[in-house]
Amino acid sequence: MRTFAEFQIIGRVGKIKEVGTTLRVSIAAEYGRRDDNGDFKSNPYWNEVTLFNEKVIKWAKDNIGPGDVVHTRGTLRQTEWEKDGQTVYGMTIAANDFDLLAKKQASDES
DSSP states (O other), rough: OOOEEEEEEEEEEEEEEEEEEEEEEEEEOOOOEEEEESSSOOOOOEEEEEOOOOHHHHHHHHOOTTTTTEEEEEEEEEEEEEEEEEEEEEEEEEEEEEEEOOOOGGGGGO
């Protein structure tokens, strides 16, 4: 039996940064809701997704920008490292698929 930990995110791109041979893209997923008065209350949650594939990195650098809506899917990897004599744990969200759904429109600017 194959087992895995997988994620899927549809959201807007925030920051894009190169880290070593990888590209990290922050993506905001919106969990907003209407309050008791019917007003929408925004509640974005930011996820930093890491791209490892060279071809996907090049495509993303050429085609993706802040505010664009993207869809990404991949695997979760628990990581650990030593810092100041302590073991620190983290999570890498490693993208296998990364697609552009919509470019940011001028009317999307806030």
